[in-house]
Amino acid sequence: MEPAGPESGDRRRTAVGGWPLQVGRTASMQVTEEKTDYTYVLEAAVMAREQVTVPAGTFDAYHIHFEQKALIGPPFKASSRIWYAPELGVPVKRKRLRSTIEAGNPGFELVDYTPAGEA
Template identity: 35%
Template sequence: MKHYVLIICSALMAASCQTTGSSTSANSASVPAVQVEAFAPPTAGTKYILSIDERGSKKTETWTVLDDSTPHNGVPTLRTSDGANIMVINRNTGNWMMSLDDSGKPLISASPDLGQYAWPLHVGKRWTAQTSYTDHSRGRSWDNITTYYRVAGYEDVTVPAGTFKAFRIDHTPGQSNATTGTIWFAPALGIVVKRRYERTVDHYRGYTQIDTELAEYHPG
């Protein structure tokens, strides 16, 4: 199983972006300067190359958005493939649902999904996601996994593919969770351009740290 399949969860995050001015009036609520209103899936044929570094062990992966929206549990999906694995994402929200091998057999899955996005997105937003997780290949499963998410910023991020404006979203562990990390989602590109993922020593697969950056992006 490729490492990125375990952590990408939502690498394909396209959305429509609405920008409003911040309010300074004491009599009105503050309005987010940048707000992503809703998930809008990238088109079939979009390709992107990821540069992945797991504690000094480096590799690249090339992913392609498939022309396949076959529902999963009644939910329309967005599917991407690296030639060996298929990622299945909730087409309505962009949240990761499961990863399959090239024959369609489940490798890992989350129910109902990972919940790593809650629309609309803006700096300062927080939410809690609860999910069940199954590692089918290892015969392991957990219920009521809790993850806390926070949109910590909207900033320039530089990766091999270029410099992009991106939301920085941090996640920290709650109940039955042993992972932490940060993603940088670039609305103009419709993809996560950078990610840091860490498993703690309490994780069933042991400690690791994986850094992923966008090396190339080719829209469909």
């Protein structure tokens, strides 16, 4: 999840809430895919700050729960959890909990990284 802002890539976002992350905080944004004009609502809740271990190592991460629901386009609902490591600035783990469509990746874990300045 990146900070809400004006245009970003091929998605237009309208956000309520957002960063900085802290446990208990929630945010909601409406996203429209420019290529398809599909529009959905994405709601996020920061559940906890915890240690998460993935193949790339152990990181202090925010555990964030996401719910997604279509507003315009094919009907769908999905939920997932990510673990966002502030020290890296990226999610290190994602797990899809449920989805009414079978598109996309069911999850990932960071397998390797090189700290800035060590490349």
